[in-house]
Amino acid sequence: METRATFFGAPIGELGWFASLLMGAAVGFAAFFLATFLGIVGIMFYNTAFHATVNYALSYLRGGLVAGFVTLIAAWGYLGRLWVKRVWGKR
Numbered sequence: 001m002e003t004r005a006t007f008f009g010a011p012i013g014e015l016g017w018f019a020s021l022l023m024g025a026a027v028g029f030a031a032f033f034l035a036t037f038l039g040i041v042g043i044m045f046y047n048t049a050f051h052a053t054v055n056y057a058l059s060y061l062r063g064g065l066v067a068g069f070v071t072l073i074a075a076w077g078y079l080g081r082l083w084v085k086r087v088w089g090k091r
Helices: 017-050 057-088
Strands: none
Touching: 017 057
């Protein structure tokens, strides 16, 4: 029984290598921007509640950058594994 990988109905298991790279990069960018946004909002609430002066650049460095890279590597690993299984599975 063959199962195909889908994401909200889109067949991600059928992507080529370039499309897999682009999709992985898009997911990494989305994770970067989401983590940065949440970091900025979290620092804003922290600064307001405790009258602190935490630098907003930490949301980029400690939140967005780390989350973006981790998600990028995980997405490329997953999509790359799907691509290799599809290409080498036909032999």
